[in-house]
Amino acid sequence: MEPIREIRSKTLVLPNDDIDTDQIIPARFLTTTTRQGLGKNLFNDWRYDKDGRERPEFVLNKPENRGSKVLVAGNNFGCGSSREHAPWALLDFGIRAVVSTEIADIFRANSLKNGLLPVIVDKETHRWLLGNPGADVVVDLETTTLLANGRRVPFPIDRFSRYCLMNGIDQLGFLLEQNEAIARYEREHA
Amino acid sequence: MPSLFEKIWGSHVVVPETDDTPAVLYIDLHLLHEVTTPQAFDVLRARGLRVRRPERCLATLDHSTPTVPVKTLKELEIVSEPSAAKQVRQMEQNCKDFGIELHGYGSRDRGIVHVMGPELGATHPGATIVCGDSHTSTHGAFGALAFGIGTTEVGHVLATQCLLQRRPKTLAINVTGQLPADVTAKDLILKIIGTIGVGGGTGYVLEYRGEAIRALSMEQRMTVCNMSIEAGARAGLVAPDDTTYEYMAGRPLAPQGAAWDAALKRWRALPSDSDAEFDKEVEIDVSKMRPMVTFGTNPGMVIPIDAAVPSDGDPAFRKALAYMQVEAGKPMLGKPVDVVFIGSCTNGRLSDIREAARVLRGRRVADRVRLLVVPGSAAVKRQAEAEGLDEVVRAAGGEWREPGCSMCIGMNGDTVPSGKLAVSTSNRNFEGRQGAGARTVLASPVTAAAAAIKGAIADPRELVS
Numbered sequence: 275m276e277p278i279r280e281i282r283s284k285t286l287v288l289p290n291d292d293i294d295t296d297q298i299i300p301a302r303f304l305t306t307t308t309r310q311g312l313g314k315n316l317f318n319d320w321r322y323d324k325d326g327r328e329r330p331e332f333v334l335n336k337p338e339n340r341g342s343k344v345l346v347a348g349n350n351f352g353c354g355s356s357r358e359h360a361p362w363a364l365l366d367f368g369i370r371a372v373v374s375t376e377i378a379d380i381f382r383a384n385s386l387k388n389g390l391l392p393v394i395v396d397k398e399t400h401r402w403l404l405g406n407p408g409a410d411v412v413v414d415l416e417t418t419t420l421l422a423n424g425r426r427v428p429f430p431i432d433r434f435s436r437y438c439l440m441n442g443i444d445q446l447g448f449l450l451e452q453n454e455a456i457a458r459y460e461r462e463h464a
Numbered sequence: 465m466p467s468l469f470e471k472i473w474g475s476h477v478v479v480p481e482t483d484d485t486p487a488v489l490y491i492d493l494h495l496l497h498e499v500t501t502p503q504a505f506d507v508l509r510a511r512g513l514r515v516r517r518p519e520r521c522l523a524t525l526d527h528s529t530p531t532v533p534v535k536t537l538k539e540l541e542i543v544s545e546p547s548a549a550k551q552v553r554q555m556e557q558n559c560k561d562f563g564i565e566l567h568g569y570g571s572r573d574r575g576i577v578h579v580m581g582p583e584l585g586a587t588h589p590g591a592t593i594v595c596g597d598s599h600t601s602t603h604g605a606f607g608a609l610a611f612g613i614g615t616t617e618v619g620h621v622l623a624t625q626c627l628l629q630r631r632p633k634t635l636a637i638n639v640t641g642q643l644p645a646d647v648t649a650k651d652l653i654l655k656i657i658g659t660i661g662v663g664g665g666t667g668y669v670l671e672y673r674g675e676a677i678r679a680l681s682m683e684q685r686m687t688v689c690n691m692s693i694e695a696g697a698r699a700g701l702v703a704p705d706d707t708t709y710e711y712m713a714g715r716p717l718a719p720q721g722a723a724w725d726a727a728l729k730r731w732r733a734l735p736s737d738s739d740a741e742f743d744k745e746v747e748i749d750v751s752k753m754r755p756m757v758t759f760g761t762n763p764g765m766v767i768p769i770d771a772a773v774p775s776d777g778d779p780a781f782r783k784a785l786a787y788m789q790v791e792a793g794k795p796m797l798g799k800p801v802d803v804v805f806i807g808s809c810t811n812g813r814l815s816d817i818r819e820a821a822r823v824l825r826g827r828r829v830a831d832r833v834r835l836l837v838v839p840g841s842a843a844v845k846r847q848a849e850a851e852g853l854d855e856v857v858r859a860a861g862g863e864w865r866e867p868g869c870s871m872c873i874g875m876n877g878d879t880v881p882s883g884k885l886a887v888s889t890s891n892r893n894f895e896g897r898q899g900a901g902a903r904t905v906l907a908s909p910v911t912a913a914a915a916a917i918k919g920a921i922a923d924p925r926e927l928v929s
């Protein structure tokens with residue numbers, strides 16, 4: 275995994291609360307055996323009409339939003355299923371951070387393992403971000419702050435996940451190093 | 465002092481958590497299915513790793529597996545989407561390559577992973593159980609700490625039998641009063657989700673407590689725990705008791721003989737101590753409850769069957785009503801229904817099919833409705849057929865299918881057509897969950913069966929005596 279220090283981008287705003295993983299990537303696209311190529315179906319049913327044409331009014335399809343790496347979404351983003359295809363689809367599309375007031379547990383855990391940053395901010399910052407689509411922001415992992423509207427707002431992130439993300443370390447390596455402790459546990463609980 | 469959760473957590477910590485690192489948590493049982501595992505096995509291959517404890521894995525085919533009656537895998541491929549068929553084949557290959565037993569197509573045990581595990585006796589009180597599936601919370605009905613994980617974590621568990629976890633907080637759901645007759649476990653969990661909200665359990669492990677919970681059968685407790693994730697909680701627990709042990713005794717993967725006696729002793733010490741503390745507690749009185757139906761596009765948008773759809777100026781709320789084609793101030797009762805689906809890991813067990821059959825027996829499904837009844841597992845199917853329930857479904861004009869996830873997820877050929885309204889016993893009414901453009905109303909098996917007969921959303925209490 276590539277080390278991550280900061281993400282600079284304009285924001286893309288989807289204000290709805292409770293955006294679930296079935297919206298992020300509908301189940302019928304999960305009959306895949308790889309991680310790649312899901313970006314084209316990101317938010318599929320909101321993004322395309324019945325004939326597969328892009329709906330020009332949907333935020334992801336607007337020319338000024340192409341290339342945005344930071345998605346600002348309503349409360350409780352990523353609820354629903356455990357499909358890791360959701361962060362894979364976002365990343366494949368080019369999203370590197372998701373900002374909300376609450377992000378669902380499994381989605382957050384999956385995101386952290388793939389280099390997609392879940393950024394949880396206070397209501398006031400969130401309201402400003404929702405009201406100012408296209409704002410320039412910086413997600414700074416070094417200082418764990420979001421720079422928006424000229425203010426730095428701290429966001430919580432598990433220290434271990436941050437360390438892994440900043441150093442491009444994958445967590446499986448760390449777990450494998452625990453082999454001795456795991457073997458001891460297994461002997462004691464056999 | 466410790467709660468049920470704390471006891472399970474404490475006995476599975478391999479390395480305690482610190483500020484810098486999460487806990488290394490040992491996993492007793494790893495359930496696997498075809499959709500969320502292929503990329504995990506690829507990681508093992510790429511890194512030259514083996515599966516640490518293949519005997520702690522239990523694998524099946526359920527999600528992308530069609531439920532039309534075919535006998536062989538070859539026939540199955542003919543009715544499958546090529547990509548779905550590939551997933552099924554890859555699951556077989558992965559299990560073979562890594563020495564994992566697969567309850568595959570044609571197996572007597574195959575079923576939706578959360579129906580099959582408990583049925584085989586693989587779900588034990590006090591155990592840690594994970595699966596690349598958010599409804600793993602179902603197994604919490606036995607007092608097991610069971611939660612869904614992503615595919616990367618599936619790889620972690622395959623390789624190390626452990627997960628890196630921060631300890632979640634605890635939320636006690638104290639359910640007081642007795643459930644009225646003809647109000648089911650499904651209605652109860654919908655009510656709980658409606659009360660605490662779809663994000664109300666985020667960051668918590670739930671423990672369902674109180675007399676109404678104690679009175680539930682194991683299958684009903686599974687229905688409740690199943691939908692913990694719909695309240696945002698990764699896991700939901702019910703303390704084990706005699707109901708649990710009676711259900712488990714004699715099942716093939718439950719401990720036997722002296723091991724059973726020893727296990728019983730351990731399990732009896734699991735329930736939360738009377739002075740256990742929770743990070744948060746919620747009280748819900750169910751004595752005046754009525755059957756529940758959802759009206760919107762998440763499971764928290766739920767009302768009693770005879771109530772009117774509420775109004776709310778929030779744009780997302782209005783968008784949900786527009787999608788569902790329902791109007792604020794009007795009841796859901798009487799809304800015409802196109803499809804009825806009875807099945808899934810929420811309500812695809814024998815007792816659910818019996819409940820539905822109580823309504824269907826001697827009646828005909830309304831002309832406009834397609835009724836699909838899909839047993840949760842091969843064992844449920846056999847038992848239901850032994851009781852003649854398949855005949856009840858067919859005689860009413862419904863379809864009786866092979867086990868699988870079916871219309872719960874719409875990735876196996878069973879879908880609700882765009883714009884059509886389905887009453888479904890599954891767990892998610894998200895936009896398009898049952899097929900692009902499909903509109904879903906979540907309800908219990910009796911409410912679903914009543915809708916099939918009436919051709920419209922109906923109060924099941926009028927049809928069951």
Ligand code: SF4
Nearest residue numbers: 599808809869872873
């Ligand atoms: S029945 Fe539905 S919710 Fe349950 S495991 Fe299958 S797809 Fe998931």
